[in-house]
Amino acid sequence: MSSSTIALLSSQLSDGVVVTDPDILASYRQDRAADPDAGTPLAVVRPTRTEEVQTVLRWASEHRIAVVPRGMGTGLSGGATAVDGGIVLSTEKMRDITVDPVTRTAVVQPGLLNAEVKKAVAAYGLWYPPDPSSFEICSIGGNIATNAGGLCCVKYGVTTDYVLGLQVVLADGTAVHLGGPRLKDVAGLSLTKLFVGSEGTLGVITEVTLRLLPAQHPAHTVVATFPDVRGATDAVLAITAKIRPSMLEFMDNVAINAVEDKLRMGLDRSAGAIMVAASDDRGGSGADDAEFMAQAFRDNGAAEVFTTSDPEEGEAFVAARRFAIPAVEAKGSLLLEDVGVPLSALPDLVTGIEKLAAERDLMISVIAHAGDGNTHPLIVFDPADADMAERAQQAFGEIMDLAVRLGGTITGEHGVGRLKKPWLAGYLGPDAMALNRRIKDALDPAGILNPGALI
Amino acid sequence: MSSSTIALLSSQLSDGVVVTDPDILASYRQDRAADPDAGTPLAVVRPTRTEEVQTVLRWASEHRIAVVPRGMGTGLSGGATAVDGGIVLSTEKMRDITVDPVTRTAVVQPGLLNAEVKKAVAAYGLWYPPDPSSFEICSIGGNIATNAGGLCCVKYGVTTDYVLGLQVVLADGTAVHLGGPRLKDVAGLSLTKLFVGSEGTLGVITEVTLRLLPAQHPAHTVVATFPDVRGATDAVLAITAKIRPSMLEFMDNVAINAVEDKLRMGLDRSAGAIMVAASDDRGGSGADDAEFMAQAFRDNGAAEVFTTSDPEEGEAFVAARRFAIPAVEAKGSLLLEDVGVPLSALPDLVTGIEKLAAERDLMISVIAHAGDGNTHPLIVFDPADADMAERAQQAFGEIMDLAVRLGGTITGEHGVGRLKKPWLAGYLGPDAMALNRRIKDALDPAGILNPGALI
Numbered sequence: 001m002s003s004s005t006i007a008l009l010s011s012q013l014s015d016g017v018v019v020t021d022p023d024i025l026a027s028y029r030q031d032r033a034a035d036p037d038a039g040t041p042l043a044v045v046r047p048t049r050t051e052e053v054q055t056v057l058r059w060a061s062e063h064r065i066a067v068v069p070r071g072m073g074t075g076l077s078g079g080a081t082a083v084d085g086g087i088v089l090s091t092e093k094m095r096d097i098t099v100d101p102v103t104r105t106a107v108v109q110p111g112l113l114n115a116e117v118k119k120a121v122a123a124y125g126l127w128y129p130p131d132p133s134s135f136e137i138c139s140i141g142g143n144i145a146t147n148a149g150g151l152c153c154v155k156y157g158v159t160t161d162y163v164l165g166l167q168v169v170l171a172d173g174t175a176v177h178l179g180g181p182r183l184k185d186v187a188g189l190s191l192t193k194l195f196v197g198s199e200g201t202l203g204v205i206t207e208v209t210l211r212l213l214p215a216q217h218p219a220h221t222v223v224a225t226f227p228d229v230r231g232a233t234d235a236v237l238a239i240t241a242k243i244r245p246s247m248l249e250f251m252d253n254v255a256i257n258a259v260e261d262k263l264r265m266g267l268d269r270s271a272g273a274i275m276v277a278a279s280d281d282r283g284g285s286g287a288d289d290a291e292f293m294a295q296a297f298r299d300n301g302a303a304e305v306f307t308t309s310d311p312e313e314g315e316a317f318v319a320a321r322r323f324a325i326p327a328v329e330a331k332g333s334l335l336l337e338d339v340g341v342p343l344s345a346l347p348d349l350v351t352g353i354e355k356l357a358a359e360r361d362l363m364i365s366v367i368a369h370a371g372d373g374n375t376h377p378l379i380v381f382d383p384a385d386a387d388m389a390e391r392a393q394q395a396f397g398e399i400m401d402l403a404v405r406l407g408g409t410i411t412g413e414h415g416v417g418r419l420k421k422p423w424l425a426g427y428l429g430p431d432a433m434a435l436n437r438r439i440k441d442a443l444d445p446a447g448i449l450n451p452g453a454l455i
Numbered sequence: 456m457s458s459s460t461i462a463l464l465s466s467q468l469s470d471g472v473v474v475t476d477p478d479i480l481a482s483y484r485q486d487r488a489a490d491p492d493a494g495t496p497l498a499v500v501r502p503t504r505t506e507e508v509q510t511v512l513r514w515a516s517e518h519r520i521a522v523v524p525r526g527m528g529t530g531l532s533g534g535a536t537a538v539d540g541g542i543v544l545s546t547e548k549m550r551d552i553t554v555d556p557v558t559r560t561a562v563v564q565p566g567l568l569n570a571e572v573k574k575a576v577a578a579y580g581l582w583y584p585p586d587p588s589s590f591e592i593c594s595i596g597g598n599i600a601t602n603a604g605g606l607c608c609v610k611y612g613v614t615t616d617y618v619l620g621l622q623v624v625l626a627d628g629t630a631v632h633l634g635g636p637r638l639k640d641v642a643g644l645s646l647t648k649l650f651v652g653s654e655g656t657l658g659v660i661t662e663v664t665l666r667l668l669p670a671q672h673p674a675h676t677v678v679a680t681f682p683d684v685r686g687a688t689d690a691v692l693a694i695t696a697k698i699r700p701s702m703l704e705f706m707d708n709v710a711i712n713a714v715e716d717k718l719r720m721g722l723d724r725s726a727g728a729i730m731v732a733a734s735d736d737r738g739g740s741g742a743d744d745a746e747f748m749a750q751a752f753r754d755n756g757a758a759e760v761f762t763t764s765d766p767e768e769g770e771a772f773v774a775a776r777r778f779a780i781p782a783v784e785a786k787g788s789l790l791l792e793d794v795g796v797p798l799s800a801l802p803d804l805v806t807g808i809e810k811l812a813a814e815r816d817l818m819i820s821v822i823a824h825a826g827d828g829n830t831h832p833l834i835v836f837d838p839a840d841a842d843m844a845e846r847a848q849q850a851f852g853e854i855m856d857l858a859v860r861l862g863g864t865i866t867g868e869h870g871v872g873r874l875k876k877p878w879l880a881g882y883l884g885p886d887a888m889a890l891n892r893r894i895k896d897a898l899d900p901a902g903i904l905n906p907g908a909l910i
Contacts, residue, residue: 100797100799101696102692102696102798102799103797103798103799103828104695104696104798105797125697146641147641147645149639153638153639154638157616158639160645160648161612161616170890174886174889175886176886176887176890177884177886177887178887178890180797180862180864181797181862182795182796182797182828182862182863182864182867183608183609183795183798183827183828183829184604184608184613184795184824184827184828184829184864184867184868185795185864185866185867186601186602186652186864186866186867186868186869186870186871187864187865187866187871187875187879187882187883188871188879188883188887188888188891188909188910189649189652189653189656189657189891189894189895189909189910190602190615190648190649190651190652190653191649191887191890191891191894193615193645193648193649193651194644194645194646194648194649194894196645196648197641197644197645198644198645201644202644213699214696214697214698214699237557240559241556241557241559241669242580242669243669244668244669281736281737281738281740282736282738282740282743283736283737283738283739283740283743284738284739285736285737285738285740288737288738340637340638340639340640341637342555342558342560342635342636342637343557343558343559343638344555344557344558369639372638372639373558373637373638373639374638374639407635407636407637408637409635409637409639409640409641409642410642411640411641411642412637412639412640412641413639413641414641415641416641416642416643420642424642424643427642428642428643429632431629431630431631431632432631432632432633432643432646433643434629435625435631435633435646435898436643436644436646438897438898439644439646439649439894439897439898440644441897442893442894442896442897443890443893443894454643454644455643455644
């Protein structure tokens with residue numbers, strides 16, 4: 001039955017859009033969360049334009065087939081995990097971009113990479129700020145579906161702050177235009193923002209209108225090593241209470257050593273923590289801010305503080321920070337956390353995780369977008385060691401519990417996907433959860449869009 | 456029947472919360488849109504805490520009584536117009552604020568004025584940017600319900616960019632917490648953003664968590680007079696393509712003369728337009744930007760350009776711009792427009808309105824938050840002159856039609872309310888309109904919340 005249903009879809013689309021080759025299907029089962037419970041899709045569908053996405057969703061609605069939308073599959077929460085009996089709808093072939101330098105906006109299809117968007121707008125002297133660490137391999141559509149964050153968010157905000165408009169195909173195949181290249185528009189409910197971060201559960205994004213900024217100014221970078229994590233996190237609070245750095249990143253001792261193992265750049269392996277901070281304010285202000293941050297680091301016990309106005313030198317430290325996840329991954333399998341807390345609770349979160357690692361006898365490396373309270377504890381384990389794998393799973397939940405106790409969230413920027421779904425109801429509480437459910441039911445009554453993810 | 460129903464509500468609330476005095480009821484019939492079709496409410500209810508709001512909405516749901524939520528009644532689109540047989544729920548008595556300088560957030564009840572929020576956070580060296588012209592008399596709850604804009608939006612964004620969390624009471628009386636003092640939080644759908652700008656149609660906001668910035672730096676101000684409007688609007692495009700001014704405001708000849716009539720500050724009455732621009736960047740950068748803008752004004756035909764780094768001198772011109780609406784109001788009754796366009800269409804919008812004023816033989820003054828393409832055409836008419844009033848009404852619609860033809864919106868920052876509702880479906884189109892309706896029906900199935908407004 002299912003093969004004739006797929007044939008029916010295939011007959012309505014251009015050659016090559018619907019793929020059923022088993023090897024290709026296998027490569028679309030998981031995203032970077034590598035969910036071991038991933039299903040195998042009936043087909044992978046790679047449309048090239050909005051009308052084809054509409055065709056797919058009309059067909060899926062009629063036959064009650066689950067649709068898992070997917071960008072480049074770099075998600076870390078299993079938001080694009082395939083489900084048995086469903087299809088994967090990949091937007092990777094939709095890659096157009098039009099930049100309007102006067103209105104300072106770009107209209108982009110979802111399959112373009114974040115780095116490609118940055119490059120295309122840079123040709124006009126413009127800048128698209130959001131910068132998830134995976135920006136060279138993740139798609140803009142996936143960024144919008146997860147409301148992705150990054151390193152510059154501490155000053156420039158997250159993805160939703162740059163989304164002015166969307167074209168979205170709903171579960172029934174209707175294509176809706178929301179918002180557009182207008183900096184202010186309050187006509188109707190804020191539906192554009194509702195779709196940002198909806199993880200493919202409400203519709204499929206087929207076009208986005210992005211707000212752009214003038215090119216970023218070269219940053220002054222400050223790097224500081226601390227004997228322990230507490231000094232570093234206390235310095236964060238001293239800084240963010242007074243100024244707006246363009247970056248304020250944290251790595252703990254495990255991350256420092258993992259990065260140093262790979263990059264051999266002379267990081268202090270004995271340091272408890274390293275902070276990498278930057279200011280991109282213009283004129284003398286960037287240097288003033290860098291000096292303010294350097295002083296805040298010294299005041300909070302930094303052993304060594306290094307300041308540079310050379311962008312390449314600064315970028316080397318930022319690259320080291322970006323490299324921390326792959327570097328720690330070399331130590332074993334990872335459970336990658338993404339908890340965030342109100343900034344004042346950051347020190348307690350980081351020291352709480354240290355304590356938890358000791359209690360569970362696990363290596364947990366903490367890296368963090370410290371300036372907005374968003375941390376990525378990396379739980380390292382050996383999947384062949386059943387007891388350790390069990391302890392890692394326990395720690396995964398305990399870190400979320402700790403964050404929530406401190407007034408924080410179970411996910412700051414990666415999304416709920418399938419990995420964190422068991423914790424969502426507990427975090428939101430029954431009333432907010434019911435409200436999420438009411439919106440989902442109103443927009444996708446048959447539940448065909450990304451079932452099992454988010455809600 | 457209705458009086459016993461009101462008595463039932465009254466018995467569930469503290470003394471004085473429910474008001475039925477006819478003189479008081481009369482004063483809550485209209486907001487600043489002065490809708491002539493406003494009804495008379497059965498009661499005005501002024502709760503002091505969330506639990507009382509819940510009591511009101513449970514009662515309203517049970518008895519199917521319409522609830523019109525209201526802040527300080529400064530709305531310009533009739534979003535708080537009372538309806539016959541309904542109640543007005545005013546949040547004016549809910550006025551608490553708690554500032555957390557470390558996390559740089561404030562938790563505020565909806566009845567506090569925007570200016571009071573600014574003042575309370577300034578005591579901690581912090582700044583709440585959104586600045587509608589009515590900031591001294593409008594409530595923060597109303598600002599959130601309309602996603603209010605203002606003068607600094609061109610650089611700092613609109614209200615929604617500063618809302619991290621909400622407590623909302625739904626139609627059935629459930630109180631839901633959404634978001635909170637976390638700079639990044641993607642756990643669940645983006646419901647906080649959905650309620651911002653929902654004009655009281657989805658729930659009643661009883662508490663908001665605001666994101667704050669460090670105090671603004673003193674601005675450099677540039678004032679330029681132009682012989683005609685085109686040079687001014689062309690200069691706007693030259694500026695926003697390159698830099699991020701903190702203000703970029705426009706007044707046409709009618710507004711200049713109306714302000715000069717009242718303030719006698721020596722404005723050039725023969726000028727076709729005046730631009731008031733500012734940069735609050737620090738160090739030498741603010742002065743650099745001011746000089747860049749001054750040159751852009753000269754390059755586009757400015758007759759006179761005046762630059763000052765004295766904040767008080769600059770503020771006098773900003774105050775003149777803020778005073779434009781009341782000043783023009785002295786010329787007659789006003790229909791106050793709020794159309795916005797993609798920035799590249801601003802010159803065509805402004806010259807198109809000039810042409811329309813000539814064709815309809817009307818005085819239409821254009822003031823604008825030019826830097827984000829948001830204009831406020833003020834249509835002046837004499838209500839005693841039926842023919843003129845008719846022409847004014849026609850122009851009101853024609854200006855929206857013009858904006859939409861230019862790729863713009865029918866409302867940039869004031870909201871749809873009841874005044875612009877007839878134009879919403881045409882602007883959004885049937886599919887986006889249906890989507891708005893689905894969300895409304897999902898959250899307020901009986902339609903008791905602000906019926907007749909927005910959707």
